Amino acid sequence: MTISLPSQDPQLAHQTTAADGLAPVPMLSVVVPIYNEVESLPRLIEAIASTLQVSGLDYEIVCVDDGSKDGSTDLLKQLAQGRTDLQAVLLRRNYGQTAAMAAGFKHARGGVIVTLDGDLQNDPADIPMLVAKLNEGYDLVSGWRKNRQDAALTRLLPSKIANALIGSVTGVKLHDYGCSLKAYRAEVVEDMNLYGELHRFLPALAYIEGARITEVPVRHHARQFGKSKYGLGRTVRVVMDLFTIAFMKKFLTRPMHVFGLWGLILMTTSGLVGLYLTFLKFGRGQDIGDRPLLILAVVLFLAGVQLFCFGLLAELLMRTYHESQGRPIYRVREVAGPGSAKF
Numbered sequence: 028m029t030i031s032l033p034s035q036d037p038q039l040a041h042q043t044t045a046a047d048g049l050a051p052v053p054m055l056s057v058v059v060p061i062y063n064e065v066e067s068l069p070r071l072i073e074a075i076a077s078t079l080q081v082s083g084l085d086y087e088i089v090c091v092d093d094g095s096k097d098g099s100t101d102l103l104k105q106l107a108q109g110r111t112d113l114q115a116v117l118l119r120r121n122y123g124q125t126a127a128m129a130a131g132f133k134h135a136r137g138g139v140i141v142t143l144d145g146d147l148q149n150d151p152a153d154i155p156m157l158v159a160k161l162n163e164g165y166d167l168v169s170g171w172r173k174n175r176q177d178a179a180l181t182r183l184l185p186s187k188i189a190n191a192l193i194g195s196v197t198g199v200k201l202h203d204y205g206c207s208l209k210a211y212r213a214e215v216v217e218d219m220n221l222y223g224e225l226h227r228f229l230p231a232l233a234y235i236e237g238a239r240i241t242e243v244p245v246r247h248h249a250r251q252f253g254k255s256k257y258g259l260g261r262t263v264r265v266v267m268d269l270f271t272i273a274f275m276k277k278f279l280t281r282p283m284h285v286f287g288l289w290g291l292i293l294m295t296t297s298g299l300v301g302l303y304l305t306f307l308k309f310g311r312g313q314d315i316g317d318r319p320l321l322i323l324a325v326v327l328f329l330a331g332v333q334l335f336c337f338g339l340l341a342e343l344l345m346r347t348y349h350e351s352q353g354r355p356i357y358r359v360r361e362v363a364g365p366g367s368a369k370f
């Protein structure tokens with residue numbers, strides 16, 4: 028028996044049962060953020076639906092309208108009224124791609140989630156291949172636009188640098204972090220909190236949570252309609268986000284180990300300089316009042332104390348972060364044996 032769409036019960040929707048006791052095939056949710064893509068929209072929905080119907084996957088499309096101003100909102104609503112496989116989530120205003128994707132994840136009911144752009148640059152025909160790869164035992168399969176159809180200087184070059192940077196900082200070496208076409212097991216994104224423009228770092232965030240990740244080459248087309256919502260400024264924001272991710276990866280559960288350590292190092296250096304100056308003053312009878320070294324000792328001491336206290340504050344914040352949300356500091360993949368439960 029297959030539970031048909033749209034299912035009202037999110038519990039059931041997460042695991043559709045297959046006939047004859049075969050392994051359950053999870054339902055697939057295709058999440059698409061939409062911001063001013065009115066011309067692409069009907070073709071996109073058609074392309075996704077026809078691919079997935081042919082491949083026989085049990086699916087739903089979750090389109091999130093991110094406060095479009097070009098009529099995408101009304102069109103999407105209209106399309107959703109005439110179809111059983113389309114959920115339209117309409118945001119009140121433009122929040123940005125990350126928020127739109129987060130809204131899509133929240134409303135997706137499938138056990139597998141595929142994301143792609145709403146501008147037809149990603150090819151829905153690649154979806155079955157991504158899902159098949161996921162079923163080989165991965166938690167996240169990322170698309171790689173091997174033959175990317177975007178401007179070389181303003182898009183491809185910054186992207187290459189960003190990918191190399193992100194790869195080396197996070198330890199997840201992917202060719203193409205920026206590719207929206209990705210497949211996830213729902214658990215991976217379920218309790219992930221996304222802020223700013225962090226959707227680009229989903230593989231890194233998933234890796235921090237212990238996900239198994241791989242990438243596959245996918246098709247990519249030049250933008251046919253509308254225009255890109257991003258400019259060069261994105262590269263700068265990516266670099267700043269990278270600091271957040273790097274910090275989260277290493278020290279999210281132990282900030283005192285970074286700030287406290289540096290605080291101690293600075294205070295110790297200050298102490299040594301101070302001892303040396305004390306020796307000069309009282310041992311040698313030299314005047315130390317106008318020595319730059321004295322200023323250095325004082326500055327190092329103050330900076331050290333501040334870093335140390337900052338570390339303590341960060342510890343408190345981190346505990347609030349985990350405890351207020353009931354977020355464990357670990358993730359269990361599965362529990363085998365009697366009475367096993369997954370959480």
Ligand code: UDP
Binds near residue numbers: 060123148
């Ligand atoms: N998008 C969105 N909200 C925004 C900006 C973009 O939902 O504020 C959507 C947009 O409609 C598209 C996807 O995010 O489906 C990627 O945007 P775009 O194609 O402009 O990015 P690019 O492909 O140029 O990197």
Ligand code: MG
Binds near residue numbers: 144146250255
């Ligand atoms: Mg695009």
